[in-house]
Amino acid sequence: MDEPILTLEGVVAGYGPTTVLNNLSFEMKAQDRLAIVGRNGVGKTTALRAIMGLVPLRSGTVRFKGQDISALAPHHRAELGLGYVPQTRDIFPSLTVEENLMAGLKWRHRGALDEAYAVFPRLAERRRNGGAQLSGGEQQMLSVARALLGQPSLLLLDEPLEGLAPLIRQELLRAFANLSQQTGIAVIIVEQQVDEALGYAERALILDHGTVVHGGRAAVLLNDREALERWVGLAVH
Numbered sequence: 001m002d003e004p005i006l007t008l009e010g011v012v013a014g015y016g017p018t019t020v021l022n023n024l025s026f027e028m029k030a031q032d033r034l035a036i037v038g039r040n041g042v043g044k045t046t047a048l049r050a051i052m053g054l055v056p057l058r059s060g061t062v063r064f065k066g067q068d069i070s071a072l073a074p075h076h077r078a079e080l081g082l083g084y085v086p087q088t089r090d091i092f093p094s095l096t097v098e099e100n101l102m103a104g105l106k107w108r109h110r111g112a113l114d115e116a117y118a119v120f121p122r123l124a125e126r127r128r129n130g131g132a133q134l135s136g137g138e139q140q141m142l143s144v145a146r147a148l149l150g151q152p153s154l155l156l157l158d159e160p161l162e163g164l165a166p167l168i169r170q171e172l173l174r175a176f177a178n179l180s181q182q183t184g185i186a187v188i189i190v191e192q193q194v195d196e197a198l199g200y201a202e203r204a205l206i207l208d209h210g211t212v213v214h215g216g217r218a219a220v221l222l223n224d225r226e227a228l229e230r231w232v233g234l235a236v237h
């Protein structure tokens, strides 16, 4: 069975008088890694928020694991297996790494902590450090680890590489690749670091004016500098 895990059909959404998502349609399969790229302000974050239920749909549908979730509240979507890591790293700076993770455990047993530490061994080394003492990369690992505790089958990552130095970005991407391999969780990554996101993803979409203007295998798009220049504004090397 190759049923899509997520399907967006004709999604229209926005803020007040502004329409941001304009007939956005795409689907992805379980265990896929999908990069969504595009210029600033084209609606990448809004697309993730619409999937998570944080911005209401004006029309269209979002289906997750075969169920129409368009009208479900965000916490119900989380219970069904959607995990969201917003751009603002979502951690408690005054708590230690372990306390941050414990706070995210909810109904899950402590073994879930070990699973998160297996994906991010760096967090295990830092388990007694305060959140505010962590580097930017470690804070990002912690916010992703917190999302993992909800046992998502699809993880939405909004610009996880933002503000991180190149070496840290590489380390984080290695950890994400490890995560995909160990858990098989499907991932949507929205990124400004286009080359790095395309290096990690299997498939990619380019958004413009809130709709898909280009899509395909990430490795192919990575070498299609003309499309990247046209739609994302990257210089052709």
Ligand SMILES: Nc1ncnc2c1ncn2[C@@H]1O[C@H](COP(=O)(O)OP(=O)(O)OP(=O)(O)O)[C@@H](O)[C@H]1O
Pocket (backbone or CB within 6 Å): 015, 018, 020, 038, 039, 040, 041, 042, 043, 044, 045, 046, 047, 192
């Ligand atoms: N809460 C909000 N209220 C009003 N307008 C908003 C809100 N959030 C975003 N917008 C506007 O919606 C448009 C799309 O924003 P969105 O953040 O989805 O784009 P993006 O592609 O993720 O951009 P970036 O790459 O800069 O993060 C932008 O014009 C933005 O100014």
